[in-house]
Each structure stands twice: as C-alpha cells, then as structure tokens.
Amino acid sequence: MSILHCAPLTEGLLEAVLVVDPASECIVSVNAAAVRLAGSQREAMVGSRIREWLPEPQDATYWDEWQAGIVQTLESQTSLRRADGTLLRVQRRFSPIHPNGGAPQVLVAMQDLHAAERTRQHLETLLAELRAALESTSDGILVCDLDGHIRAFNRTFATLWALPEALLTQPDDAAVWGHLAACVPDAAGFQARLNELQRSPLREAHDLIPLRNGRLLERASRPQLARGRPIGRVYVFRDITERAATEAKLRLAAQVFESSLDAIIVTDAARRIVACNPAAQRLAGLGPGDAQGDPVDALLQSARNPDWAAQRDAALAQQGYWESELWLRRDSGPGVPLWTSWVLLRDDGGRVLNTVLFAKDLSEKLEAQRRIEQLAYTDPLTGLPNRLMLDERVGHAIRLAQRSGDGFALLFLDLDRFKSINDSLGHLFGDQVLVEVAARLQRCLRQTDTLARLGGDEFVIHLHAADQGAAEKAAQRMIAAVTQPVTIDEMQFTLSCSIGIAMYPQDGTSLDALIRCADTAMYQVKERGKGHYRFYQPQMSTELLARVQTDHALREGLHRGEFELHYQPRVTVRTGQIDGCEALIRWHRPGTGLVMPGAFIPIAEETGLIAALGAWVLDTAVAQAARWAAEGRPLQVAVNVSALQFQQPHFVQDVAQALQRHGLPPRLLELELTESILIRDAEEALAKLRSLAALGVTLSLDDFGTGFSSLAYLKRFPLHRLKIDRTFIAAMPEDEADAAIVAAIVQMGHALAMEVVAEGVERAEQLHRLRSLGCDHCQGFWFARPMPAAALRAHLDGVPGAGTAG
Numbered sequence: 152m153s154i155l156h157c158a159p160l161t162e163g164l165l166e167a168v169l170v171v172d173p174a175s176e177c178i179v180s181v182n183a184a185a186v187r188l189a190g191s192q193r194e195a196m197v198g199s200r201i202r203e204w205l206p207e208p209q210d211a212t213y214w215d216e217w218q219a220g221i222v223q224t225l226e227s228q229t230s231l232r233r234a235d236g237t238l239l240r241v242q243r244r245f246s247p248i249h250p251n252g253g254a255p256q257v258l259v260a261m262q263d264l265h266a267a268e269r270t271r272q273h274l275e276t277l278l279a280e281l282r283a284a285l286e287s288t289s290d291g292i293l294v295c296d297l298d299g300h301i302r303a304f305n306r307t308f309a310t311l312w313a314l315p316e317a318l319l320t321q322p323d324d325a326a327v328w329g330h331l332a333a334c335v336p337d338a339a340g341f342q343a344r345l346n347e348l349q350r351s352p353l354r355e356a357h358d359l360i361p362l363r364n365g366r367l368l369e370r371a372s373r374p375q376l377a378r379g380r381p382i383g384r385v386y387v388f389r390d391i392t393e394r395a396a397t398e399a400k401l402r403l404a405a406q407v408f409e410s411s412l413d414a415i416i417v418t419d420a421a422r423r424i425v426a427c428n429p430a431a432q433r434l435a436g437l438g439p440g441d442a443q444g445d446p447v448d449a450l451l452q453s454a455r456n457p458d459w460a461a462q463r464d465a466a467l468a469q470q471g472y473w474e475s476e477l478w479l480r481r482d483s484g485p486g487v488p489l490w491t492s493w494v495l496l497r498d499d500g501g502r503v504l505n506t507v508l509f510a511k512d513l514s515e516k517l518e519a520q521r522r523i524e525q526l527a528y529t530d531p532l533t534g535l536p537n538r539l540m541l542d543e544r545v546g547h548a549i550r551l552a553q554r555s556g557d558g559f560a561l562l563f564l565d566l567d568r569f570k571s572i573n574d575s576l577g578h579l580f581g582d583q584v585l586v587e588v589a590a591r592l593q594r595c596l597r598q599t600d601t602l603a604r605l606g607g608d609e610f611v612i613h614l615h616a617a618d619q620g621a622a623e624k625a626a627q628r629m630i631a632a633v634t635q636p637v638t639i640d641e642m643q644f645t646l647s648c649s650i651g652i653a654m655y656p657q658d659g660t661s662l663d664a665l666i667r668c669a670d671t672a673m674y675q676v677k678e679r680g681k682g683h684y685r686f687y688q689p690q691m692s693t694e695l696l697a698r699v700q701t702d703h704a705l706r707e708g709l710h711r712g713e714f715e716l717h718y719q720p721r722v723t724v725r726t727g728q729i730d731g732c733e734a735l736i737r738w739h740r741p742g743t744g745l746v747m748p749g750a751f752i753p754i755a756e757e758t759g760l761i762a763a764l765g766a767w768v769l770d771t772a773v774a775q776a777a778r779w780a781a782e783g784r785p786l787q788v789a790v791n792v793s794a795l796q797f798q799q800p801h802f803v804q805d806v807a808q809a810l811q812r813h814g815l816p817p818r819l820l821e822l823e824l825t826e827s828i829l830i831r832d833a834e835e836a837l838a839k840l841r842s843l844a845a846l847g848v849t850l851s852l853d854d855f856g857t858g859f860s861s862l863a864y865l866k867r868f869p870l871h872r873l874k875i876d877r878t879f880i881a882a883m884p885e886d887e888a889d890a891a892i893v894a895a896i897v898q899m900g901h902a903l904a905m906e907v908v909a910e911g912v913e914r915a916e917q918l919h920r921l922r923s924l925g926c927d928h929c930q931g932f933w934f935a936r937p938m939p940a941a942a943l944r945a946h947l948d949g950v951p952g953a954g955t956a957g
C-alpha cells in the first residue's frame with residue numbers, strides 16, 4: 152500500500168498515526184489526530200525526521216536496532232516533542248507495515264497519555280468527592296442493586312443501625328440485612344416492606360421505622376437510575392427521634408394552648424399581642440385575632456399597684472418570671488379578677504422573643520372566699536359581725552389605741568326578758584325580734600363603730616374612739632331605740648335592754664377582758680331593775696363571779712337532790728284551823744348550809760333554770776299533798792309559780808300530768824302567781840289560767856299590793872284568792888294607812904268573790920285586826936314557820952314543839 156493509499160485509512164482514526172520510512176527515518180504521512188497531538192502542521196511534519204518528534208533514547212535505539220534488523224515492533228510510553236518544544240507523554244507503538252510490493256515502513260501510533268491520566272484523575276477526584284459527600288451527610292445512606300445486593304453504605308448508616316465493626320470491613324449482605332431486621336421489633340414486617348420495594352424498582356417510599364433501642368428512623372427510598380433506567384435503590388435513613396419528640400411536644404403545646412381553661416396570651420418582645428387562646432378570647436370578649444398587635448397592658452389594670460407593669464418588666468428581665476393578681480378591664484362592669492403568671496421567652500442568643508401570659512379567672516374563687524369569709528365573720532341571722540370579726544376589729548382598735556394613746560368603749564347589750572319572748576312566742580318570732588333590734592341598734596351607731604351579735608340576745612358594740620360621755624350617749628340612744636314599740640306579725644309590744652359599758656384601757660386591754668367587764672356591768676343593771684346602762688366598776692366582778700358560781704351550783708344541786716320543800720301552814724281566821732300550806736323551797740348547799748330562796752331564786756330566774764327548778768317543786772309538792780291525802784290528812788298545798796315557768800308552752804299540761812301522776816285531787820293544789828305573769832301577754836295568760844281553773848286547781852295572786860294591783864285584770868282573770876303582801880301587814884295595826892289598804896283589798900277581794908289571805912302575820916294584834924277587817928286566812932310566824940313535811944305532819948297531829956323550823 153502506498154502512502155497515498157494509507158493516508159485515507161489513517162485520517163479518520165482518533166489515534167494519532169504517523170508512517171515513517173525506516174531507511175531515511177523521515178515521516179511520510181501523518182493523520183489529523185497526529186497533527187493535533189504534535190501541535191504542528193501536516194506540511195511541517197511530513198518529510199521531517201521522526202527522531203525530532205520522538206527524541207527519547209529508547210526511540211533512537213529502536214531506529215538504530217531497526218537498521219540492524221533486530222526489532223520490528225515496540226510499544227511503550229515515551230515523550231513526543233510538540234511543535235512548541237514541550238514534551239507530551241504518549242503511549243506509542245511501532246509496527247512495521249509492508250505497502251504493496253514496496254519497502255517496509257513503520258506505522259507509529261500514539262495516544263495522549265496526559266489526557267487519559269487527566270480523565271482518570273478527574274474520575275478519582277469525582278469519586279472522592281462523592282464519597283466525601285456521602286460521608287459528610289448526616290443521613291445514613293445504603294445503596295443496593297436491583298437484586299438487593301449491597302453496593303455501598305456510609306458511616307452514618309452504620310452508626311444509625313449500630314452495625315458491628317466486622318460488617319464494615321467484611322462485606323456480607325446477608326449479615327447486614329439480618330442485623331437490620333434484628334434491630335426492629337417487627338422483623339417480618341420490615342422484611343416484607345423491603346421485598347415490596349424491591350419488586351417495584353421505580354417506586355419512591357417513605358417509612359417510619361421504630362428501633363428496638365427506642366430510636367425512631369425515617370426511611371426515604373428512591374430508585375437509582377442510570378440513563379433513565381433503574382439500576383438499584385438508594386435508602387436514606389434519618390434519626391428523627393428528637394424531632395418526633397419535639398413535634399409531639401409542639402402538638403401537645405398547641406393542644407394545651409387551644410384547650411386550656413386558663414387564658415393564654417402570647418406577646419412579642421414589645422408586649423404586643425401575638426396570639427390569644429380561646430379561653431383568653433372568651434374572658435376578654437374578643438373574636439379570633441381581634442386584639443392582635445394591641446399592647447397587652449391595655450387589657451389589664453391593678454387598683455392597688457399602679458406600678459405593676461414596671462415591676463413585671465423588671466422581674467421578667469431579672470428572673471424571666473412574674474406573678475401577680477391583676478384585673479382584666481371590661482368596657483362595662485368592674486372587670487375580672489385574674490391571677491397572672493408571666494414568662495419571658497428568649498432565643499438561643501438570649502434575645503427576647505416573646506412573653507407568655509397565663510391568666511386564671513379568680514372570680515369564682517374570690518366569690519367563694521368572700522362567702523366563706525362572710526359566713527365565718529358574720530352572724531347568719533342578722534348579718535352583723537360575729538365574735539370572730541369583733542375580735543379582729545377590736546384587736547385592730549387596740550393596736551391603733553396603743554400607738555395613739557386614745558381609748559374606746561365596749562358595750563355589752565342584752566335584751567330584757569328575751570327568753571320569755573322566745574319561749575312563749577317561738578324561735579321564729581324571737582328571730583324577727585332580734586333582726587329588728589339589730590337594725591335599730593345599727594342606726595344608733597357611726598360607720599366606724601362595730602355592732603356584733605355574740606349569740607342569743609347578746610350584742611357587743613365597739614364604739615370607736617369613744618370616751619365615757621360618748622359611750623353614755625350611745626347607750627342612751629340604743630336604749631331609746633330598743634324601747635320603741637315593736638310590731639311583728641301584727642303584734643305590738645315593747646322591749647327593753649340592759650347595757651354594761653367597759654372602757655379601754657382602764658377596764659381591760661383585751662377584748663375578752665373588756666367583754667367580761669361590760670357583761671358584769673350589764674348583770675348589775677339587770678339586778679337593779681333592767682332597762683338601763685351602767686359603767687363597769689371593779690368590785691362588780693366578785694359579785695358576778697359569785698352569781699356564776701351559784702348558777703353552776705344550782706344546776707348541780709338540782710341533779711344531786713340538794714333541794715327540799717318546807718311547808719308553812721295557812722290558817723282560817725274564823726276557825727283558827729290549818730286549812731292549807733305554802734310550799735317554800737330550801738337549798739342544802741354543800742359547804743354553805745341551808746340557803747333561803749331569796750338568795751338563789753332571782754339567779755335561777757335570770758338564767759332560766761327556774762323552769763326546771765319550778766317543775767321539780769310542782770312535782771314534789773303535788774307528791775307530798777297526795778301522800779297527806781292518802782294518809783287521811785288532806786291539806787291544800789300552795790306552790791309558787793315564777794313567770795318563766797308559767798310561760799312554758801306546756802305548763803298547763805305539766806300541772807295536769809303532775810296531778811294525774813300522783814293522783815291528787817286538783818282542789819288540793821293551789822298555784823300562787825305574781826302580777827307580772829298577768830300583765831305580760833295578758834291574753835295568753837288568761838287562756839292558761841282558764842285552763843288551769845278548768846282543771847279544778849285553786850289560783851291565787853301573790854304579793855298583792857306591791858305591783859299594779861289593777862282592778863281591770865283582777866276582774867278578768869279566774870282567780871280564787873288574793874294574798875296581801877306582808878309589807879302591808881308588818882306595820883299593822885299601828886300604821887293606819889296600811890291598815891286602810893288592807894281593809895280595801897279585803898273588801899275588793901270579797902266584791903270579786905275572792906278569798907283574801909294575809910301573809911307575814913307575826914303578832915296577835917295583827918291577827919285581831921285582820922279578823923276585824925274580815926280577812927279570810929292568815930299565814931305567818933305567829934302560827935308557824937315554814938317546816939319540813941314531817942314536821943308539819945307532827946304539827947297537824949298536835950305534837951308539841953312542832954312548827955318551829957325555818
């Protein structure tokens with residue numbers, strides 16, 4: 152083949168090709184690739200010596216040895232000297248060719264080693280970069296081929312799945328897959344899912360894989376494509392344990408925010424509202440997004456602490472937290488009391504992002520507290536302060552007084568005869584009376600004073616900064632107010648009250664001491680006729696103490712049977728015969744001896760014990776009268792009935808039952824009543840007296856002449872006897888005036904068809920005069936002193952010496 156024939160063949164080759172005449176060592180032809188490789192011109196190359204282009208010794212040696220006929224072919228690396236003089240590393244191959252019939256020639260083929268090297272290096276770099284990228288990602292990556300054989304995985308994958316070290320160095324697909332399956336609680340499900348993905352090479356999938364160690368992995372799985380065709384699958388694993396927890400927390404926080412019963416308001420750093428939860432919207436009467444951007448402080452206020460916003464800001468800046476009671480403003484009404492907690496939120500750099508306000512509606516709590524306090528501090532009937540509140544107010548007054556040196560007054564007020572109102576008209580009526588009295592007393596006082604009800608009909612009044620003069624005036628005002636006629640349930644009546652006054656600090660420096668003193672003074676008023684006031688005087692206490700002790704001993708005595716009845720005979724003036732007797736109570740008080748009724752009946756009346764004591768007297772006297780009657784010595788027994796006893800609703804019944812119990816004919820019982828019984832609530836008294844008279848009991852009016860002695864009621868009531876008080880008899884017959892009164896009483900009694908009894912007859916002259924005045928019966932020491940039942944029996948039987956008892 153000639154050179155001309157050869158050239159078209161080599162021209163299209165990508166490889167650089169030269170043809171050299173070995174004899175001349177000149178280039179006979181070059182292809183375009185060779186011209187490009189040498190950076191020369193075809194003309195410059197053809198005809199030039201090959202040694203100029205391939206200057207290395209091994210090339211020179213080849214040509215030398217060719218001449219010597221030693222070598223034919225050579226392939227190795229060498230340098231090509233390019234036209235610009237630079238050397239280029241090439242892979243060069245010498246091969247002899249034999250053109251048709253001509254001398255042999257040498258075909259020199261060259262490949263640019265530099266370009267190949269560059270490509271290789273480029274690929275290596277690319278691979279290294281890919282590896283670095285693979286390793287630097289925080290995701291775990293696993294690459295598999297379509298059959299599931301593992302092609303590659305990165306270190307993060309190994310870490311996420313805690314692959315044993317051995318599996319990192321010794322590839323073992325089965326062991327890796329086995330390890331992965333062992334890491335999940337549902338190995339079968341895990342494997343099934345992998346198989347499913349493998350069957351669908353183009354499918355993309357996302358899964359969450361919980362691991363046995365508690366971590367949660369997210370798996371993204373994508374097909375690996377080459378020229379648009381799937382060649383495998385890439386699995387990307389990401390540990391989302393923390394993110395899932397954070398998301399769960401955020402979801403929870405959002406739920407809490409939405410459903411919290413407490414109002415939550417989020418503000419920006421400048422305290423402008425960013426978000427309000429539904430509870431906050433309800434509380435503030437806002438629609439969703441209504442107050443967005445408004446300053447949160449405009450919604451709130453505090454009457455007690457106008458600096459609250461500044462204090463909050465200071466506390467938030469220092470501690471990040473602040474709590475206080477505030478009021479939510481309302482367009483109308485008083486607003487809503489709130490308990491607010493504020494929290495400051497900062498970013499990682501410490502910059503303030505938000506504040507969060509948590510607010511609890513305190514309305515119900517405050518209302519409940521107010522009601523509890525009200526219940527604890529007030530008397531439920533009258534709404535007045537009770538003892539507890541009085542304690543606080545007076546305690547406060549004492550503390551003030553200690554500083555200022557001022558005094559004040561404490562008054563103890565007790566309604567007179569309230570117990571009988573309660574007993575006779577019932578508690579409901581009594582309650583109405585107390586409410587009315589409380590209102591009247593309150594009107595007598597200033598705002599700074601305290602009127603408290605201690606219970607029952609006892610009121611205590613603290614008169615703020617009052618001296619004796621002011622206390623006296625207040626007491627007078629209150630007595631005047633209480634004694635105004637009262638109308639309740641269409642019933643009109645009058646009340647009175649007794650007031651004791653104690654002054655701070657002279658009478659006491661504590662509430663207890665002051666109450667004790669005022670109470671003592673009040674008792675003194677009661678003793679001396681009621682309806683008045685009195686200042687405490689130190690000696691009062693001993694008297695009161697004695698009274699309190701007596702009251703206690705009386706109650707004990709009644710239980711222990713320390714009482715006895717003595718009987719004083721009553722004589723018919725005309726015949727001189729004993730026709731009856733009066734039962735008079737005696738008390739054998741341990742350590743004291745025999746106590747006369749004058750020393751304890753008033754106390755028993757004051758304390759109400761008289762009702763029980765009177766019941767005992769009635770029963771004992773009826774029993775005694777029944778015994779005498781049974782013994783064939785019938786003798787009428789007169790029993791003193793006190794007002795309170797008479798007012799007992801069941802009094803008539805008690806009398807009837809006593810008669811029945813002991814089988815005493817009613818005519819042998821006489822009840823001695825006092826005028827006060829008849830005056831008070833005359834209508835009811837009349838009804839009771841009629842019932843008693845209907846029983847057949849004798850009714851007499853005791854101590855006649857000392858009270859009202861009104862003809863009007865004498866006429867109305869079914870009384871059988873009048874007992875002239877012994878004070879009229881005492882001065883007879885010398886005092887003509889008393890004698891005239893006695894004469895008038897006798898005549899009046901007879902005119903009203905009543906018998907008249909004279910009490911306290913001590914002398915024969917008195918008896919004579921009474922006889923001449925026509926008095927029916929007499930009673931007194933002249934005949935006999937009161938004596939025990941047995942002594943009276945002996946006296947009746949004419950035993951000498953009988954009838955001298957006390």
Ligand SMILES: Nc1nc2c(ncn2[C@@H]2O[C@@H]3COP(=O)(O)O[C@H]4[C@@H](O)[C@H](n5cnc6c(=O)[nH]c(N)nc65)O[C@@H]4COP(=O)(O)O[C@H]3[C@H]2O)c(=O)[nH]1
Pocket residue numbers: 719734735736747748749752765768790791792793823853854877910911912913930931932933937957
């Ligand atoms: N100076 C003088 N006194 C005479 C004479 N004759 C009788 N007395 C006393 O006069 C009192 C008569 O009883 P009273 O007027 O009902 O006055 C009674 C009565 O109001 C009350 N009392 C006595 N026992 C009872 C009782 O069981 N129930 C009630 N509610 N009161 C009673 O105590 C008052 C005093 O009773 P006593 O001390 O027993 O005093 C008795 C009697 O001892 C006399 O000639 N001269």
